[in-house]
Amino acid sequence: MARLRRTPPHELDPEAKTLYDGITSGPRGRFMVDEHGGLTGPFNAMLLSPPVGDPLQRLGAAIRYRSTLTDRARELAILVVAGHQDSAFEQSAHEPIARDLGFAEEQLAALRAGDTPELDDPGERAVLRVARALVTKGDLDDEEYAVLGERELFELTTLVGYYTTLALQLRVFRV
Structure with missing residues (x-):
């Protein structure tokens, strides 16, 4: 059972x-709002501390929409974290x-189980390995x-840290 109430925006x-408006007006916003206007997933907890929640959600937006990682590499890495952390929300959002x-x-099932999926692209195999x-x-x-360039490595370590943080918060707040 969830530990946090989803607060409607008018409350x-x-x-x-302001943080709510920033989250919901962005590209992820339409996916993260329930039928009453409350934020779903990790974003609801971010409202507890806007000074921390806002930079955290901005980091997530940068990772998702402004990094040099390919879309497939990004999702692959997110699903590695989700599988390792057994984060059902992250899996259901990103699969x-x-x-x-x-x-x-078969590839998604392998990632969920912590196994190695068959990947044709050498860049994706490198992202998976790292x-x-x-x-x-x-x-x-x-x-x-040495298997990735330094910029890609920086972005990937940031992504892994960010989604690990979200998995922890999702677990603690029972999202």
Whole structure:
């Protein structure tokens, strides 16, 4: 059972309402609002502390919409985190996106189980390798470090950290 009530926008204080408007007016907004206007997923908890929640949601938007990672690489890495963290919300939110990007059911099942899916693209195999190392051991050896460019590696480590944070919050708040 969820630990947080989804607060309708008309009940939010001004600071939380500004954050709510920022989340719902962006590209993810239409997916994160319930029938009463309350925020779903990790965004509801962000309203508890707008000074922390706003930079966190802006980081997520940058990762999703402004990084150099391909859409498939991004979703692959998110699903690695979701599988490792056993985050049902992240899986249910991102598996449909991955399907739309051409991931097969067998690949999604492998990611869910923490197995290695068949991937034709060498860049995606590199992202998978690095993301798995990050979630399982929290570091990279020199060989793993060298499989991606530094910018892509920076963006991928940020993505893994962000979605790990969300998985923790989703678990704690029982979303």
